[in-house]
Amino acid sequence: MTSGRRTQLTDELYAYMVEHNPPPDAVQRELIEVTRSKFPQSAGMQVARDQGPLLAFLVRLTGARHIVEVGTFTGMSSLAMAQALPADGTLLACDVSEEWTAYARQAWADAGVADRIELRIAPALETLAALPQEPHIDLVFLDADKDNYSAYWEELVPRVRQGGLLVVDNVFMGGGVTDPDATGSPAAIREFNERVRGDKRVESVMIPVADGVTLARKV
Secondary structure, eight states: OEETTEEOOOHHHHHHHHHTSOOOOHHHHHHHHHHHHHOTTTGGGSOOTTHHHHHHHHHHHHTOOEEEEEOOTTSHHHHHHHHHSOTTOEEEEEESOHHHHHHHHHHHHHHTOGGGEEEEESOHHHHHHTSOSSSOEEEEEEOSOGGGHHHHHHHHGGGEEEEEEEEEEOSSGGGGGGOTTOOHHHHHHHHHHHHHHTOTTEEEEEEOSTTOEEEEEEO
């Protein structure tokens, strides 16, 4: 069924789309399986199959050399982005879990990109606040605790260079953002989405990838 130019993304169409995107490599496939096996209750936090290729594409498209990721989990998104970086590129990964990121470290090593990634285990707001103030970040991927999205945004935007890109995951919150009476994380993301829409420092688009992704370019 279509509405105007919008095509309903059925399971069959999603599978077709995934088949026509770059497939996960051996290390990525192993990380998907390990995450599902070790963390079955949390595996949904791993980026979707269509997001890894998109993130890698955006790294190459923008020519990013310095990436900051907020929320690493078991490392699929950072793996995909680091693999797309040039050999001298860097990725700062922010997380609070040694347990989850132990699997990320192994995957990065297996893929030969561990030397491009610096993992900081600490509250991300502390890590971001300690970064140099001048605009130096080429690309951001934000996929962490939703209640702090607005606070992360305010630390990150001034540090992104002109023309740099911020990629924000879960801006749909499973559709909860459409509820004006939402509470908790859906309410926080609803407020965050309004903040981004009104932020004159960026131009942004929201796209229906996975649980909603916002792409914001620093102007």
